[in-house]
Amino acid sequence: MLNMSKTLPEIPAFDFAAAEAARSHQLTLTKPPGSLGRLEELAAFYAGARGRFPAAVPRRAELVVFAADHGVAVEGVSAYPQAVTPAMVANFRAGGAAVNVLARGADVAVTVVDIGVASAIPTLGPPPAGAPVGFVSARLRAGTGNLRREVAMSRAEAEAALAIGVEQAAAAVARGADVLVGGDMGIANTTASAALVCAFGGDDPGEIAGRGTGVDDDGLRRKAAVLRDALALHRPDRADPLGVLAALGGLEIAGLAGLMIGGAARRVPVIVDGFIAGAAALCALRLRPALRPFLLLSHVSAERGARRLCQLLGEPAPLFDLGLRLGEGTGGVLAVPLLRAAVALQVEMATFAGAAVPDRP
Amino acid sequence: MLNMSKTLPEIPAFDFAAAEAARSHQLTLTKPPGSLGRLEELAAFYAGARGRFPAAVPRRAELVVFAADHGVAVEGVSAYPQAVTPAMVANFRAGGAAVNVLARGADVAVTVVDIGVASAIPTLGPPPAGAPVGFVSARLRAGTGNLRREVAMSRAEAEAALAIGVEQAAAAVARGADVLVGGDMGIANTTASAALVCAFGGDDPGEIAGRGTGVDDDGLRRKAAVLRDALALHRPDRADPLGVLAALGGLEIAGLAGLMIGGAARRVPVIVDGFIAGAAALCALRLRPALRPFLLLSHVSAERGARRLCQLLGEPAPLFDLGLRLGEGTGGVLAVPLLRAAVALQVEMATFAGAAVPDRP
Numbered sequence: 001m002l003n004m005s006k007t008l009p010e011i012p013a014f015d016f017a018a019a020e021a022a023r024s025h026q027l028t029l030t031k032p033p034g035s036l037g038r039l040e041e042l043a044a045f046y047a048g049a050r051g052r053f054p055a056a057v058p059r060r061a062e063l064v065v066f067a068a069d070h071g072v073a074v075e076g077v078s079a080y081p082q083a084v085t086p087a088m089v090a091n092f093r094a095g096g097a098a099v100n101v102l103a104r105g106a107d108v109a110v111t112v113v114d115i116g117v118a119s120a121i122p123t124l125g126p127p128p129a130g131a132p133v134g135f136v137s138a139r140l141r142a143g144t145g146n147l148r149r150e151v152a153m154s155r156a157e158a159e160a161a162l163a164i165g166v167e168q169a170a171a172a173v174a175r176g177a178d179v180l181v182g183g184d185m186g187i188a189n190t191t192a193s194a195a196l197v198c199a200f201g202g203d204d205p206g207e208i209a210g211r212g213t214g215v216d217d218d219g220l221r222r223k224a225a226v227l228r229d230a231l232a233l234h235r236p237d238r239a240d241p242l243g244v245l246a247a248l249g250g251l252e253i254a255g256l257a258g259l260m261i262g263g264a265a266r267r268v269p270v271i272v273d274g275f276i277a278g279a280a281a282l283c284a285l286r287l288r289p290a291l292r293p294f295l296l297l298s299h300v301s302a303e304r305g306a307r308r309l310c311q312l313l314g315e316p317a318p319l320f321d322l323g324l325r326l327g328e329g330t331g332g333v334l335a336v337p338l339l340r341a342a343v344a345l346q347v348e349m350a351t352f353a354g355a356a357v358p359d360r361p
Numbered sequence: 362m363l364n365m366s367k368t369l370p371e372i373p374a375f376d377f378a379a380a381e382a383a384r385s386h387q388l389t390l391t392k393p394p395g396s397l398g399r400l401e402e403l404a405a406f407y408a409g410a411r412g413r414f415p416a417a418v419p420r421r422a423e424l425v426v427f428a429a430d431h432g433v434a435v436e437g438v439s440a441y442p443q444a445v446t447p448a449m450v451a452n453f454r455a456g457g458a459a460v461n462v463l464a465r466g467a468d469v470a471v472t473v474v475d476i477g478v479a480s481a482i483p484t485l486g487p488p489p490a491g492a493p494v495g496f497v498s499a500r501l502r503a504g505t506g507n508l509r510r511e512v513a514m515s516r517a518e519a520e521a522a523l524a525i526g527v528e529q530a531a532a533a534v535a536r537g538a539d540v541l542v543g544g545d546m547g548i549a550n551t552t553a554s555a556a557l558v559c560a561f562g563g564d565d566p567g568e569i570a571g572r573g574t575g576v577d578d579d580g581l582r583r584k585a586a587v588l589r590d591a592l593a594l595h596r597p598d599r600a601d602p603l604g605v606l607a608a609l610g611g612l613e614i615a616g617l618a619g620l621m622i623g624g625a626a627r628r629v630p631v632i633v634d635g636f637i638a639g640a641a642a643l644c645a646l647r648l649r650p651a652l653r654p655f656l657l658l659s660h661v662s663a664e665r666g667a668r669r670l671c672q673l674l675g676e677p678a679p680l681f682d683l684g685l686r687l688g689e690g691t692g693g694v695l696a697v698p699l700l701r702a703a704v705a706l707q708v709e710m711a712t713f714a715g716a717a718v719p720d721r722p
Contacts, residue, residue, distance in 0.1 A: 357449060
């Protein structure tokens with residue numbers, strides 16, 4: 001195994017004292033104890049991740065969308081052709097994708113990283129004024145290998161993709177990011193993600209393979225068969241998470257895992273959205289188990305294996321379930337206003353004493 | 362029965378054609394069909410309520426918090442003293458309550474209406490610069506009667522409270538509101554709301570009474586006993602919703618019901634949040650059954666009877682569940698960015714054709 005300690009930074013200790021201080025402060029605010037539910041947990045999460053209480057309201061949020069192709073697309077596991085990946089990268093750059101719209105509404109900066117698209121990115125118009133979209137060309141290879149027949153990538157390539165994610169986290173933090181969101185784009189990436197869930201969870205592909213962007217019943221059966229072949233071929237060893245990621249993962253999945261580790265290393269929490277980023281979190285957690293308290297699960301995907309994936313990721317569960325299954329980090333961007341609201345409540349609410357509100361006897 | 366048609370405006374027809382146009386447009390946008398889940402439904406809801414497609418992104422959102430006291434508070438059904446109600450009205454006016462913080466974050470205007478507080482409102486400082494809070498003094502009486510021993514209010518008072526809600530909706534729409542949120546404040550109002558759920562749903566109080574702001578086991582038993590006595594005394598007749606509201610409801614609950622009907626009458630959708638506003642919606646729907654498609658249920662309260670209440674309100678179910686049980690319209694304000702996002706996606710996303718993204722074969 002490569003020396004991952006060179007690529008991957010260590011995770012600092014989550015500051016449980018700061019989180020506890022946030023919880024104690026909640027009890028002084030003008031509301032019944034616990035009545036703000038998960039917003040109270042979110043404020044404690046943020047204080048613990050940042051390592052201070054009170055923490056200022058997270059102002060700058062950054063979404064990094066990693067895009068890559070998947071060799072397994074040739075197996076007919078997606079409802080859309082592979083040419084969608086570069087076209088959507090162009091769409092992100094021009095500000096026309098769903099996540100661009102959501103990011104503008106939530107005041108979240110967007111960077112798109114080509115970490116392994118298989119063909120040229122077409123050119124579209126510039127994004128709307130005032131909403132620039134960063135673009136990073138960091139293509140490690142033109143899509144992964146077909147995981148049914150060969151490893152998706154070499155261990156060195158997986159490590160390089162992780163390193164790109166770490167770098168992107170560092171760059172965002174250097175720009176002042178207080179919170180990161182990971183997004184994904186890559187035709188056939190629910191297949192790679194399902195393979196990772198099966199590898200780390202020991203599940204049967206028939207229970208995990210889902211419809212992704214909308215394959216029909218035949219496509220779903222093909223997908224499960226491809227996953228069974230891949231697991232039989234690679235015999236993934238959970239004790240070797242880099243090996244599992246290399247054999248069955250994707251370049252954007254490795255980039256996302258690196259982003260999570262890189263953010264947490266700098267005490268910047270990372271929002272994990274949906275099935276692909278969730279599979280990346282699974283890899284990242286096996287590489288750096290201390291990462292978990294720095295991650296905020298935003299939205300449980302409508303993808304079939306998503307609930308099992310959330311179970312593997314452990315508590316706390318995702319914040320909401322709006323039936324999203326688009327990827328791109330869409331649900332993660334929707335969680336940013338909730339995180340800001342949770343911290344603002346801590347900072348701005350009146351106390352029982354300050355507002356002369358009678359407390360319970 | 363009073364002639365409700367004088368007090369309560371009629372509800373226009375929900376524009377199913379506009380909603381359908383929104384759904385059709387979704388199919389042209391650069392995403393797999395249905396992959397934006399409930400955000401797609403939300404956009405169709407908004408188009409249908411406003412009666413046009415495309416509808417502009419809802420810019421101005423207004424929260425109206427109705428505050429009132431409850432005679433039943435003397436029965437020891439709340440964890441907090443009645444003096445909290447006026448103190449919290451002062452806190453709202455000064456911008457220090459939870460919902461003020463959330464409203465500032467979500468750019469939602471706030472108006473507080475004293476529709477029946479039992480004692481004088483103390484004076485606190487002004488709200489933060491740039492976030493004025495409207496205040497309307499419209500006190501119909503100093504709290505309701507104790508529903509265990511007498512009607513909460515007369516039919517004429519219930520009708521007057523409904524009319525105040527209708528007027529508040531009209532005033533907000535005249536200020537340019539594109540969407541309304543109803544909020545509540547009133548010590549003991551989960552008891553009145555539970556009484557309404559039992560009256561309209563036929564449920565046993567033991568199944569519906571909850572802990573409200575946090576009563577202990579003894580308080581919970583007292584609450585259920587009070588509800589049983591009230592139902593035995595008033596023998597509510599579901600076919601007479603005004604009578605049920607007068608006997609068992611609250612002034613703020615009637616105000617909320619009026620707000621919903623008044624908003625829908627002007628084709629402005631109303632966000633219904635939690636247990637108290639939900640109970641108000643139950644009354645409003647019995648008075649004006651055509652109202653339902655104009656209502657957006659935001660958050661299912663953690664209060665015990667909340668799921669039964671949602672069942673009585675029917676589909677679509679609330680958008681999220683964050684464990685909130687504070688009232689004030691807190692969850693409703695959190696839904697405003699989601700509604701804006703849903704409509705923005707319709708307006709701003711690229712189409713497959715426009716962005717040259719290959720569609721599925």
